Amino acid sequence: MSxxxxxxxxxxxxxxxxxxxxxxxxxxxxxxxxxxxxxxxDPAQQRTLESGLRKWVGEQxxxxxxxTEQLYTFGDKGRHESAAGTRVVSVGYLAxxxxxxxxxETEWRGWYHYFPWExxxxxxxxxxxxxxxxxxxxxxxxAPNAEAAELRRERxxxxxxxxxxxxxxxxxxELLYEAGxxxxxxxxxxxxxxxxxxxxxxxxxxxxxxxxxxxRLRGKLKYRPVVFELMAPTFTLLExxxxxxxxAGLRLHKQNFRRLVAEQGLVEGTGKFNAPVRGRPAELFRxxxxxxxxxPAPGVRLGVRRSKAS
Amino acid sequence: MSxxxxxxxxxxxxxxxxxxxxxxxxxxxxxxxxxxxxxxxDPAQQRTLESGLRKWVGEQxxxxxxxTEQLYTFGDKGRHESAAGTRVVSVGYLAxxxxxxxxxETEWRGWYHYFPWExxxxxxxxxxxxxxxxxxxxxxxxAPNAEAAELRRERxxxxxxxxxxxxxxxxxxELLYEAGxxxxxxxxxxxxxxxxxxxxxxxxxxxxxxxxxxxRLRGKLKYRPVVFELMAPTFTLLExxxxxxxxAGLRLHKQNFRRLVAEQGLVEGTGKFNAPVRGRPAELFRxxxxxxxxxPAPGVRLGVRRSKAS
DNA sequence: CGCATAATACTCATTTCGAGTATATATGTG
DNA sequence: CACATATATACTCGAAATGAGTATTATGCG
Numbered sequence: 001m002s003x004x005x006x007x008x009x010x011x012x013x014x015x016x017x018x019x020x021x022x023x024x025x026x027x028x029x030x031x032x033x034x035x036x037x038x039x040x041x042d043p044a045q046q047r048t049l050e051s052g053l054r055k056w057v058g059e060q061x062x063x064x065x066x067x068t069e070q071l072y073t074f075g076d077k078g079r080h081e082s083a084a085g086t087r088v089v090s091v092g093y094l095a096x097x098x099x100x101x102x103x104x105e106t107e108w109r110g111w112y113h114y115f116p117w118e119x120x121x122x123x124x125x126x127x128x129x130x131x132x133x134x135x136x137x138x139x140x141x142x143a144p145n146a147e148a149a150e151l152r153r154e155r156x157x158x159x160x161x162x163x164x165x166x167x168x169x170x171x172x173x174e175l176l177y178e179a180g181x182x183x184x185x186x187x188x189x190x191x192x193x194x195x196x197x198x199x200x201x202x203x204x205x206x207x208x209x210x211x212x213x214x215x216r217l218r219g220k221l222k223y224r225p226v227v228f229e230l231m232a233p234t235f236t237l238l239e240x241x242x243x244x245x246x247x248a249g250l251r252l253h254k255q256n257f258r259r260l261v262a263e264q265g266l267v268e269g270t271g272k273f274n275a276p277v278r279g280r281p282a283e284l285f286r287x288x289x290x291x292x293x294x295x296p297a298p299g300v301r302l303g304v305r306r307s308k309a310s
Numbered sequence: 311m312s313x314x315x316x317x318x319x320x321x322x323x324x325x326x327x328x329x330x331x332x333x334x335x336x337x338x339x340x341x342x343x344x345x346x347x348x349x350x351x352d353p354a355q356q357r358t359l360e361s362g363l364r365k366w367v368g369e370q371x372x373x374x375x376x377x378t379e380q381l382y383t384f385g386d387k388g389r390h391e392s393a394a395g396t397r398v399v400s401v402g403y404l405a406x407x408x409x410x411x412x413x414x415e416t417e418w419r420g421w422y423h424y425f426p427w428e429x430x431x432x433x434x435x436x437x438x439x440x441x442x443x444x445x446x447x448x449x450x451x452x453a454p455n456a457e458a459a460e461l462r463r464e465r466x467x468x469x470x471x472x473x474x475x476x477x478x479x480x481x482x483x484e485l486l487y488e489a490g491x492x493x494x495x496x497x498x499x500x501x502x503x504x505x506x507x508x509x510x511x512x513x514x515x516x517x518x519x520x521x522x523x524x525x526r527l528r529g530k531l532k533y534r535p536v537v538f539e540l541m542a543p544t545f546t547l548l549e550x551x552x553x554x555x556x557x558a559g560l561r562l563h564k565q566n567f568r569r570l571v572a573e574q575g576l577v578e579g580t581g582k583f584n585a586p587v588r589g590r591p592a593e594l595f596r597x598x599x600x601x602x603x604x605x606p607a608p609g610v611r612l613g614v615r616r617s618k619a620s
Numbered sequence: 621c622g623c624a625t626a627a628t629a630c631t632c633a634t635t636t637c638g639a640g641t642a643t644a645t646a647t648g649t650g
Numbered sequence: 651c652a653c654a655t656a657t658a659t660a661c662t663c664g665a666a667a668t669g670a671g672t673a674t675t676a677t678g679c680g
Contacts, residue, residue: 006318006353008385008399041385043316043397049385073383073401075318075351075359087353089318089399091383238658256638258659279657280645305638548627566669568628573667589626590676615669 008041009090010053011206013071013213014063016099016108017230020121022246023099023108024210025061026202034114035203036210037061037106038090053093062103067229068095069220071212074205092209094216096229111214112249113200114207118169118214119249128160131196132181136160139179166248169215173208182207218248221300225266228287234270236282237261244300253305260303265291318351319400320363321516323381323523324373326409326418327540330431332556333409333418334520335371336512344419345513346520347371351401363403372413377539378405381522384515402519404526406539421524422559423510424517428479428524429559438470441506442491446470449489476558479525483518492517528558531610535576538597544580546592547571554610563615571610575601 013036014025026034039056046052054065075089102108112119117128136156143149158165159172176198177185183201186193201207220226227243241257261267268288273281323346324335336344349366356362364375385399412418422429427438446466453459468475469482486508487495493511496503511517530536537553545553551567571577578598583591 006316006351008316008318041316041399043385043387043399047387049383049399070382072380073359075353075401077353077357089351089353089359236658253638253640255640255659255661260637276646276657278647278655280647280659282658303637546627563669563671565628565630565671570668586626586677588624588678590628590678592627 005086007086007088008043008049009038009088010041010049010056010093011036011038011090011209012053012057012065012068012093012095013210014057014061014065014095014097015111015213015217015230016097017243017246018099018108020242020246021110022112024111024114024213025063025102025106026109027106028109029105033201033203034109034206036092036206038206041091049091050093053095057095060103061106063097063100065095066097067226068093069216070094071209071216074209076205090205090209092212094213096217096226098230098232111210114202114210115169115173115214116199117172118166120164120166121245121249121251124164127198131198132160132176135181135196136175136179166250167215167218169218170208170211173211177208184208214247221247222302225287225291225300227300228266231287234272234284234286236274236284237267238282240267240285244302248302250302250304253303256303256305261300264300266300315396317396317398318353318359319348319398320351320359320366320403321346321348321400321519322363322367322375322378322403322405323520324367324371324375324405324407325421325523325527325540326407327553327556328409328418330552330556331420332422334421334424334523335373335412335416336419337370337416338419339415343511343513344424344516346402346516347416348400348514348516359401360403367405370413371416373407373410375405376407377536378403379526380404381519381526384518386515400515400519402522404523406527406536408540408542421520424512424520425479425483425524426509427482428476430474430476431555431559431561434474437508441508442470442486445491445506446485446489476560477525477529479528480518480521483521487518494518524557531557532612535597535601535610537610538576541597544582544594544596546584546594547577548592550577550595554612558612560612560614562612566615574610576610 016023016025025037027037028034037057037060039052039060041049041052046055050068050070053068057063057065071092071094073089073091075087077087099108117125117132119125133156140149140152140156143152155171155175159168159175173182176182180186180193181196181198183193183197184205184207186197187201199207202210217226221244227240227247230243230247231240237258238254240261241252241254244257245252265288267285270284270286272284274284275281326333326335335347337347338344347367347370349362349370351359351362356365360378360380363378367373367375381402381404383399383401385397387397409418427435427442429435443466450459450462450466453462465481465485469478469485483492486492490496490503491506491508493503493507494515494517496507497511509517512520527536531554537550537557540553540557541550547568548564550571551562551564554567555562575598577595580594580596582594584594585591
């Protein structure tokens with residue numbers, strides 16, 4: 001067995017929501033592609049991978065992390081190599097925080113810059129019908145044989161066909177990658193893209209890690225009360241709804257959303273009210289930490305709405 | 311930064327179901343603890359982590375893997391160290407297969423040997439009330455301070471309290487580990503256990519990886535048709551139900567289970583029937599692969615039953 | 621035939637879900 | 651102040667999903 005050294009890298013998709021904008025902390029040097037905060041894992045100093053993560057994220061970004069969750073470990077050759085030629089295996093994490101002032105070299109960026117097709121809040125993004133589906137149709141036709149074409153057709157249908165499943169963020173990104181619709185595909189294969197390039201590209205496989213993070217978060221929303229990690233200590237129900245909508249990329253039915261949240265005992269009123277610009281003042285609520293004890297799987301069930309009316 | 315070398319290990323929880331027994335492929339040397347098939351990742355030879363996995367699993371166990379899924383990457387100090395003292399970071403995988411003849415050195419072992427408290431099919435396992443809860447009560451009392459005690463109380467309640475959530479396999483194992491109720495805790499801390507030791511221990515952190523695998527599989531069952539990876543090409547609905555029950559560790563309501571499976575279009579009848587020992591013959595069904603195209607998130611929803619009757 | 625046993629079909633009450641209407645409380649405008 | 655507008659909150663309604671059960675059908679066996 002040959003002896004080639006491996007090093008472990010840690011990347012984190014650090015997510016916050018500000019009003020209606022879900023954002024991710026990126027390291028942006030001029031000219032170079034945006035990157036997720038990334039650091040090496042030092043086995044001599046750190047007892048666990050996660051403590052290593054917390055340490056250098058703290059150093060690099062001055063952020064205290066709240067909820068963190070490991071996402072996936074990527075070790076693909078060619079996707080990420082260190083200068084010395086050692087193989088880098090990167091472990092991706094999702095971390096939730098309240099948006100604060102970013103440290104030097106980093107900035108908050110709305111995550112739909114990277115995934116414009118994932119935001120269905122206003123309406124179905126036009127690019128899906130105008131660009132994505134035609135290009136994917138071609139991708140199906142270009143399959144090497146009939147069986148492969150059938151497989152591709154199924155994937156296209158599951159990802160972008162009838163019945164939008166907001167959780168399939170990674171599947172959609174991977175499909176667009178294979179179809180050559182995102183810049184990373186051309187960069188990784190060393191060729192030049194002559195077709196459309198969707199969304200803002202990122203360094204290495206960081207957009208894939210971010211896709212994994214969004215997918216995981218959208219799923220988790222429904223059965224664990226993770227949104228509250230992103231909210232201020234008190235908030236109105238509409239603010240909470242907007243945060244969930246921002247993350248899920250969908251509009252929710254207001255009345256039903258409040259019913260669900262209330263029924264599940266996720267929040268309690270504070271008796272105080274906000275001072276709205278117009279309209280009736282809304283009560284400020286806080287998260288009821290006790291539900292973690294009371295209910296086996298509390299989460300913000302979505303209560304999606306399918307019609308147009310509000 | 312000190313220079314300590316790291317190596318990557320790959321472990322796989324290879325799962326099959328035989329009748330009512332969910333089982334996992336283990337490497338069992340006499341005397342030594344059972345281990346998951348485990349091998350080093352050779353960065354020089356392998357392009358991706360998964361291809362590395364497939365290669366040595368094939369060599370060691372002669373098994374072709376079907377569905378595989380990465381689970382989690384563990385790097386805790388002390389939980390797994392190589393002879394040379396290098397730090398081993400292990401990437402765990404879940405793989406599903408149909409049970410066949412095992413290769414030398416490996417054998418199929420029912421996974422409830424390792425997690426006897428997870429099988430609620432007959433009834434709530436007696437050990438929970440007789441052993442686990444009393445010991446955990448003591449664990450809560452032994453907390454260093456009141457706040458820690460409260461945290462521990464919440465965890466105990468979520469893991470073993472009212473409302474069994476069959477997916478929390480990992481959380482429960484970790485809690486039992488910290489409370490010193492599984493052998494690995496004492497082995498890892500170099501002390502001798504004088505209290506109860508629950509379930510069969512495994513090498514290194516393999517039981518933790520297996521717990522992660524079971525948790526993931528139990529979750530996935532409900533929204534992806536993964537059970538069919540474990541079934542023969544044709545099967546009766548009761549066989550399918552028994553497989554799901556075996557994995558989930560719960561009994562389901564027969565009539566409702568068939569309604570769900572049928573309504574979702576997961577299976578189609580073959581027109582053939584089995585030859586039962588007694589009773590009316592059951593139709594043999596096969597998995598309808600097309601649902602992967604038709605429905606966004608097909609899965610075997612459970613239809614849990616809460617009463618005793620069949 | 622008359623059981624026992626299992627498969628399959630059908631019924632029913634309750635809960636959940638999506639959608640919508642109604643009412644309450646604020647601001648701003650003429 | 652009356653009224654339009656905007657937002658918050660409460661309540662209603664029908665359709666579908668869910669949990670639980672009864673009824674009927676098809677076998678083998680004594």
